[in-house]
Amino acid sequence: MRLWFISILFIKTICASPIPIVLWHGMGDTCCMSFSLGSFKIFLENQIPGVYVISLRIGNSTVEDFENGYFMNPNRQVDYVCKQLASDPKLSSGFNAIGFSQGCQFLRAVVQRCGDRLTIKNYISLGGQHQGVYGLPHCGALQHETCDYIRKLLNYAAYNSWVQSSLVQATYWHDPLNEDNYKQSSIFLAEINNEKSVNKTYIQNLNKLDNFVLVKFDNDTIVQPRETEWFGFYAPGQDKKMMTLQQSMLYKEDRLGLKKMDKAGKLKFLSTPGDHLHFSEEWFIKNIIKPYLTS
Ligand SMILES: *[C@@H]1O[C@H](CO)[C@@H](O)[C@H](O)[C@H]1NC(C)=O
Ligand SMILES: *[C@@H]1O[C@H](CO)[C@@H](O)[C@H](O)[C@H]1NC(C)=O
Ligand SMILES: *[C@@H]1O[C@H](CO)[C@@H](O)[C@H](O)[C@H]1NC(C)=O
Numbered sequence: 001m002r003l004w005f006i007s008i009l010f011i012k013t014i015c016a017s018p019i020p021i022v023l024w025h026g027m028g029d030t031c032c033m034s035f036s037l038g039s040f041k042i043f044l045e046n047q048i049p050g051v052y053v054i055s056l057r058i059g060n061s062t063v064e065d066f067e068n069g070y071f072m073n074p075n076r077q078v079d080y081v082c083k084q085l086a087s088d089p090k091l092s093s094g095f096n097a098i099g100f101s102q103g104c105q106f107l108r109a110v111v112q113r114c115g116d117r118l119t120i121k122n123y124i125s126l127g128g129q130h131q132g133v134y135g136l137p138h139c140g141a142l143q144h145e146t147c148d149y150i151r152k153l154l155n156y157a158a159y160n161s162w163v164q165s166s167l168v169q170a171t172y173w174h175d176p177l178n179e180d181n182y183k184q185s186s187i188f189l190a191e192i193n194n195e196k197s198v199n200k201t202y203i204q205n206l207n208k209l210d211n212f213v214l215v216k217f218d219n220d221t222i223v224q225p226r227e228t229e230w231f232g233f234y235a236p237g238q239d240k241k242m243m244t245l246q247q248s249m250l251y252k253e254d255r256l257g258l259k260k261m262d263k264a265g266k267l268k269f270l271s272t273p274g275d276h277l278h279f280s281e282e283w284f285i286k287n288i289i290k291p292y293l294t295s
Pocket of ligand 3: 218219273274
């Protein structure tokens with residue numbers, strides 16, 4: 001009788017245990033420092049008692065983690081993370097994933113490339129650069145001529161194959177003045193966006209998500225253009241006029257299956273006032289935790 005009671009209790013605890021969460025930090029940040037993602041992890045653990053949270057560390061130490069955010073080829077980073085997540089028994093029944101800034105496009109690559117080994121339920125992208133960037137931090141908001149000059153200069157270097165394999169940020173540099181060059185030379189972003197060729201596995205794996213939640217920061221001065229956080233970008237051939245995801249060829253040709261996901265109500269476009277990654281705990285609890293991490 002007693003044993004029976006205990007086993008029922010045991011089963012109940014297992015069933016009720018919250019879905020684990022995986023975090024991938026942004027550039028210039030690390031997995032675990034108390035002033036960065038370390039405190040966010042504690043916040044989640046307080047909000048969702050008993051939840052298992054992993055804040056990904058890319059490398060063998062915090063210093064390596066920081067450096068790898070700039071210098072480790074994202075394709076290798078994604079591979080490293082896939083293996084790490086696939087070998088964690090606590091994640092075998094599935095998990096939710098949250099990306100921060102450049103960690104968003106890397107985590108999306110994990111969803112697309114490792115969907116046969118991982119079960120990812122909801123994927124939350126906080127300020128990700130899904131269509132890349134064309135500009136330097138703080139420069140867009142200044143609307144200064146020098147900014148425009150610098151980004152045109154950077155175009156010469158970013159697509160050099162040596163720079164592509166040595167500087168992470170070059171792999172998602174997206175020059176709207178020369179789309180063909182971007183598609184040919186970007187060793188990461190153009191590939192995961194199915195701009196080079198269409199990989200059907202990517203479409204299938206992305207579509208396995210319950211929800212793909214894209215959060216844009218309305219007053220973002222770091223990411224240029226900020227519309228990239230919703231898969232928007234400059235219309236091809238110029239760098240002033242914006243184009244939404246729905247207006248893009250990526251969507252119209254449905255190269256990545258996003259149109260299908262949008263029609264199925266799986267794409268969620270959220271925005272919040274504030275600069276890059278600045279959100280209040282109240283906002284996060286109401287808009288992310290309640291609908292996607294605990295329901
Ligand atoms: C961790 O250390 C091992 C042994 O030194 C090294 O081979 C490996 O590349 C390191 N991992 C990363 C991701 O830097
Ligand atoms: C498509 O992506 C999957 C998962 O990363 C990979 O195994 C496969 O080789 C890719 N297919 C092509 C044609 O590149
Ligand atoms: C933030 O962005 C919103 C939406 O674009 C705008 O209405 C608001 O004025 C901006 N706030 C600040 C402080 O710039």
